[in-house]
Amino acid sequence: MDGGASSEPHISPKEEESNRTVMVILVGPPGSGKSTFCEAVISASKRPWVRVCQDAIGNGKAGTKALCLKAAADALNEGKSVFIDRCNLEREQRTDFLKLFGSRTDIHAIMLDLPAKVCISRCVNRTGHEGNLQGGRAAIIVNKMLQNKEAPNLNEGFSRITFCQNDSDVKEAIKMYSELGPSDKLSPGEFGLKSKKESGQQSIMKFFKKSAREENSQKEKEGTSSSENGSGNEFPTLAFPSISTADFQFDLDKASDIIVESAQDFLRRVDNVRLALVDLSDKSRIISLVREKMVKKGINSNRFITFVGDITQLYSKGGLRCTVIANAANWRLKPGGGGVNAAIFKVAGEALEIATKERAETLNPGSSVAVPLPSTSPLYQREGVTHVIHVLGPNMNPQRPNYLQNDYTKGCKILRDAYSSLFECFASVACLERNKKPKLVELKDKTSGETKNKDKREEVKSRNWGSWALALYNTAMDPEKYKDGLLEISDDFIVLNDLYPKARKHVLVLSRLNGLDCLEDSKREHLPILRSMHSAGVKWVKKFHSEDPSLHFRLGYHSVPSMRQLHLHVISQDFDSPSLKNKKHWNSFNTAFFRDSVDVINEIEEHGSAKLSSEKLLEMELRCHRCKSAHPNIPKLKSHIARCKASFPPDLLQNSRLLSASNNDLDTN
DNA sequence: GTTCTAGAAC
DNA sequence: GTTCTAGAAC
Numbered sequence: 001m002d003g004g005a006s007s008e009p010h011i012s013p014k015e016e017e018s019n020r021t022v023m024v025i026l027v028g029p030p031g032s033g034k035s036t037f038c039e040a041v042i043s044a045s046k047r048p049w050v051r052v053c054q055d056a057i058g059n060g061k062a063g064t065k066a067l068c069l070k071a072a073a074d075a076l077n078e079g080k081s082v083f084i085d086r087c088n089l090e091r092e093q094r095t096d097f098l099k100l101f102g103s104r105t106d107i108h109a110i111m112l113d114l115p116a117k118v119c120i121s122r123c124v125n126r127t128g129h130e131g132n133l134q135g136g137r138a139a140i141i142v143n144k145m146l147q148n149k150e151a152p153n154l155n156e157g158f159s160r161i162t163f164c165q166n167d168s169d170v171k172e173a174i175k176m177y178s179e180l181g182p183s184d185k186l187s188p189g190e191f192g193l194k195s196k197k198e199s200g201q202q203s204i205m206k207f208f209k210k211s212a213r214e215e216n217s218q219k220e221k222e223g224t225s226s227s228e229n230g231s232g233n234e235f236p237t238l239a240f241p242s243i244s245t246a247d248f249q250f251d252l253d254k255a256s257d258i259i260v261e262s263a264q265d266f267l268r269r270v271d272n273v274r275l276a277l278v279d280l281s282d283k284s285r286i287i288s289l290v291r292e293k294m295v296k297k298g299i300n301s302n303r304f305i306t307f308v309g310d311i312t313q314l315y316s317k318g319g320l321r322c323t324v325i326a327n328a329a330n331w332r333l334k335p336g337g338g339g340v341n342a343a344i345f346k347v348a349g350e351a352l353e354i355a356t357k358e359r360a361e362t363l364n365p366g367s368s369v370a371v372p373l374p375s376t377s378p379l380y381q382r383e384g385v386t387h388v389i390h391v392l393g394p395n396m397n398p399q400r401p402n403y404l405q406n407d408y409t410k411g412c413k414i415l416r417d418a419y420s421s422l423f424e425c426f427a428s429v430a431c432l433e434r435n436k437k438p439k440l441v442e443l444k445d446k447t448s449g450e451t452k453n454k455d456k457r458e459e460v461k462s463r464n465w466g467s468w469a470l471a472l473y474n475t476a477m478d479p480e481k482y483k484d485g486l487l488e489i490s491d492d493f494i495v496l497n498d499l500y501p502k503a504r505k506h507v508l509v510l511s512r513l514n515g516l517d518c519l520e521d522s523k524r525e526h527l528p529i530l531r532s533m534h535s536a537g538v539k540w541v542k543k544f545h546s547e548d549p550s551l552h553f554r555l556g557y558h559s560v561p562s563m564r565q566l567h568l569h570v571i572s573q574d575f576d577s578p579s580l581k582n583k584k585h586w587n588s589f590n591t592a593f594f595r596d597s598v599d600v601i602n603e604i605e606e607h608g609s610a611k612l613s614s615e616k617l618l619e620m621e622l623r624c625h626r627c628k629s630a631h632p633n634i635p636k637l638k639s640h641i642a643r644c645k646a647s648f649p650p651d652l653l654q655n656s657r658l659l660s661a662s663n664n665d666l667d668t669n
Numbered sequence: 670g671t672t673c674t675a676g677a678a679c
Numbered sequence: 680g681t682t683c684t685a686g687a688a689c
Contacts, residue, residue, distance in 0.1 A: 468670060468689065500670075562670050581671095582684075633678095633683060672689085679682075 020183050021076050021105050025084045025094055027152050028112030029145045030133045031119035031126075037112065037174060038083040044178035050075035054086035055131030069096060076105055091150045098157040108160040108186070109152035110173060115621055116146055116630035143629045153301045154190055155291060160319075163192040189319020236430040237274040239307070239314055240326035241340045242286040243418050244393030244411075247328075248400060254412060256289035262419035263304050264297060269603070270427050271592060271611055275304045276322060282308045311340060312347040315383045322385060324370075324426050329390035331363050331401060344388060348379040352388060363392045365402055366417030370425045387429045393418040463517065465564045471499075473565040476512045487540070493533050495540060500579040502571060502589060505544045505551060509533045509568040516566045519557045519595060524608050527601065534597045537570040541659045544572070549661035552648070555597040558588055559612040568597055573625065573648070573658070575641055582634060584618045590625045591617040596657045625649075 026034040038051040052071045057063035068084060075082045088094050088109075098107055123129075123138030133141060152161050164170045169192055180186065242259065244250035263275050279287050287306045294304060309318040311325055327344045330337055333356050335345030345352060351374040360369045368391035373380040380386065394414035395402050404411050465473075475482045475496070479489050487507065488495035498506040511529055516522065522530060537555040544551060552573040561567070571589060580586065587593060592613040600610040622637045623630050627646035631637040652658040 466670090466689075471670080579671095584685095635683080670689105673687090675684105675686095677682100677684075679680105 020185055021079060021081050022108060022180075022186075023072060023076065023082045023084065023097065023101055023105050024108045024110055024177070025088055025097055025152070025158075026086075026110050026112065027088045027094070028114070029087060029089060029116075029119050029142045029149075030131070030138060031122035031142060032112035032114050033122070033170060034085050034087075034112060035130070037110070037170065038085050040174045041083070041177045044174075045180065047180055047182045047184075048078075048080040049083060050080045051083045051085050053130065055129075065093070065096065069100060072097065072101065076101065087145060088152075089145055089149045091152075091156060094152065094156060102157045106159050106185070107157065108162070109158045110162045110177075111152055111164065112170065113151070113163055113165050114167075114170075116142060117621065117632040120630070121632070146630065147628055151302055153305060154320075155301055155306055159188040160186055161190045163190075165192070187319065191319055235272050235274045235303075236324065236426075237276055237320075237322040238324045238326060238389075238423070238426040238430075239276045239278045239311055239320070239322035240389075240391075240422060241278055241311055241328050242290075243326075243328050243391055243422075244395065244415055245286055246339050247337065247397060248393060248395040249397040250394060250411060250415065251396070251408065252286050252289060254408060255415060256286055256293055258412060258415050258419060259286075259290050260293040260297060260299065262416060262423065264299055266420070266423040266427075267300070267303050269607060269611070270423075272614055273427065273430050274302070275423070276314075276320065277304075277306045278309060278311045278314065279306075280308070280310060284308065310343070312343050312379065313383065322383075324387045324389060324429055325379075325385050326368075326389045326391050326422055326426075329363055329392050331365070331392055333357075333360060333363055333369075333390055344379075348373060348377045348388065351377040352379070356388075356390065360390075363390055365392050365394050366414040366421065367392065368418065368421040368425050370429050389422055389425045389429070391418050391422045391425075463564075469563050472508070472510055472563045472567055473517075476510050476565045477514065479512070488536065490532075490536070492529050493536055495536055498569075498571075502577050502580040502585055503573065503575045504548075504577065505553070505570075505572040506577070507537075507540055507570045509536050509540075509570060511566040513566075517564050518561050518566055519559060519600065519610055520612055522566065522600070522604060522610060524604060527604055530597070530601055530604065533568045534601065537568055537597065538659065540570055545659075545661040551661070553659040554589075554594070554652070554657060555659070556594045557597065557600060557610075559593045559595055559617075560615050569594075575625075575638075580634075580638070583622060586622055586634065586637065587618045587620055590623070591620055593617040596655075598655050598657055 026037065028034050035051075035053065038049075038053075042049045042051060050071070052068050052075065054063040054065065054068050057067045057071060063086075065086070068086060072082045072084060084097055086093075094109075101107060120139045120142050123134055123142060126134045128134075151163075152158055154161060162173050162176075164173050173192075176186070242255060245252055245255045259277060263277075267273075267275065277287065277290055287308065291306050294301065294306075307314070307318065307320055309320070314320040314322050314325075325344070328340045330341060335353065336342055352371065355371045355374060356369075359371050363369060368389050370387050370389045372387050373385055375381070379388070394404055394411040396404055396406065396411060398405075404414075475486075476494060479486060479494050483489075486494055486496045492512055494510045494512060496508055496510065498508050511533060513526070513529060516526060516529075534555060541553045541555070544553070553570060554573060555568060555570050557566070557568060569589070575586070575589070593615070595610060595613070603610045621630050622632075622634065624637070624640055624644050624646075626641070626644045626648055628649065629640065629644075631640055647653075648658055656663070
């Protein structure tokens with residue numbers, strides 16, 4: 001706690017009833033435009049607003065959170081709506097506001113999530129700032145604050161969150177809040193989260209944008225809609241009900257353990273996806289149990305959320321966009337019964353029944369089946385759901401088939417199987433969606449299920465490599481021809497210097513196996529070659545260390561390579577090279593797009609394939625790989641990394657991801 | 670993957 | 680004016 005308030009802020013309930021007050025917590029670093037946002041709304045609004053600004057509240061002295069809480073309470077007591085104008089970037093900084101006022105007023109968050117360089121340049125250039133944060137000092141502070149940024153999440157207790165990622169988002173949000181009359185209320189949910197460039201999903205997104213916009217146009221006229229402009233959430237999201245705890249009477253405490261453990265295990269293995277546990281009632285016991293256990297386990301609340309609402313209307317009513325929803329099905333895969341199963345079949349229409357029949361007749365407890373929704377289904381058009389995954393859990397209800405007679409050893413195993421099968425199904429669906437070409441979307445309704453799948457496989461398999469992208473492939477197939485430039489040739493691989501090295505030492509270990517084009521193709525049968533390529537890489541690192549022990553190395557693959565033929569990058573971490581010229585170069589070695597060889601091998605051993613990261617990571621802002629500071633452009637980044645002596649981040653120091661002269665001797669393979 | 674270059678950003 | 684990025688062509 002930063003402050004010394006003597007008494008807790010208090011609101012009298014009668015005031016709250018007569019006014020639609022709202023408290024808006026702004027979230028953003030210095031320079032993100034929080035104060036400007038508030039001033040713009042306040043000057044245009046018909047509703048009484050008070051801006052509670054920590055920088056200004058201390059009358060010349062540094063303000064405190066306690067003073068802000070008190071001022072917010074006073075304003076709400078007077079029936080005024082409140083902006084909390086402080087950075088609020090960490091969840092902990094927001095909790096007191098939510099805790100003190102959450103039960104008494106609507107609390108919104110507006111996240112001003114503009115690029116770090118924009119915020120920094122605004123801070124550097126401004127004068128006369130209330131908090132006296134301006135000039136060169138600002139860059140350091142903004143950078144530091146952004147490292148601990150935690151995006152606001154509905155499960156903190158916000159009823160509505162608006163994300164603004166650029167000026168036009170900000171403008172739109174200002175307009176919406178300005179137009180809010182004294183008795184208006186904005187619809188709840190999460191708005192404006194979007195991915196910058198999701199090339200693979202573009203077609204689906206484009207289609208979805210259209211239908212969502214049509215659906216929302218009426219609402220927008222009424223001013224009840226959001227700044228949501230139709231673009232999607234950052235990650236594909238699976239919404240699922242709690243399996244077996246309703247009709248099948250499975251013990252809630254045991255079920256919640258299994259949900260949390262299965263989700264955690266899944267999210268550790270699969271990137272760029274999100275899970276949402278959904279229940280209808282805000283008094284849901286299962287949701288509160290799961291929340292409690294999530295917090296205990298420290299699960300990232302951006303990747304696993306709990307959501308109260310109707311699973312068939314998550315987007316239209318709740319503003320939560322889920323590409324895939326799970327259905328707590330019965331073994332006959334038939335509509336009816338009650339609860340979620342009946343609701344989903346009812347909303348999805350006959351189309352879902354037909355599509356389900358094409359896939360499976362029945363379902364065993366502990367298993368699941370994914371059904372693509374025809375584009376004619378209202379669930380697809382209105383909610384943006386592309387697949388329904390039917391899943392069947394264990395039954396503890398004597399009135400229903402397959403009663404387990406209270407055998408929780410069996411029951412827990414089946415429930416675990418059900419969740420892991422559900423999540424795996426979701427991962428494969430999400431992956432296909434990502435790789436889908438626009439052409440395939442057109443084909444969707446014309447062909448039968450089976451041909452569709454074949455098309456997809458062929459589409460993914462037949463990549464279009466340009467002629468320039470075949471250089472490595474040609475070398476691998478005919479090394480004798482290029483012998484002069486090669487460092488080492490074996491039956492399985494070739495080692496050569498990268499033609500355009502991105503660091504002082506940068507070599508490629510190139511597989512010679514025809515048909516193994518890239519990381520995506522690498523499966524269990526390729527483990528021997530992956531291991532021998534890794535060993536070769538480590539051997540070369542040792543040689544380089546004998547020449548220059550100050551170098552550090554990473555060994556890894558690009559998630560999506562530009563050149564055909566699987567190749568392992570062995571690259572020193574100085575990145576001191578004239579060939580490193582652009583953002584893509586940097587981010588391809590310094591974001592999750594670069595998959596460390598040790599992790600790749602582990603993942604293929606355990607799951608049969610390696611995780612791939614999206615190409616959108618290549619567009620990310622430039623951050624130092626050591627101290628994580630942000631930089632506005634490549635020349636500035638390069639001059640920083642030439643000087644930065646910070647230690648490498650902890651995750652690189654684990655599992656021999658980073659090979660330094662001091663630890664390389666310990667590595668025998 | 671690189672090179673080239675228009676035009677955005679400074 | 681110069682610097683830097685990003686998209687097209689190869």
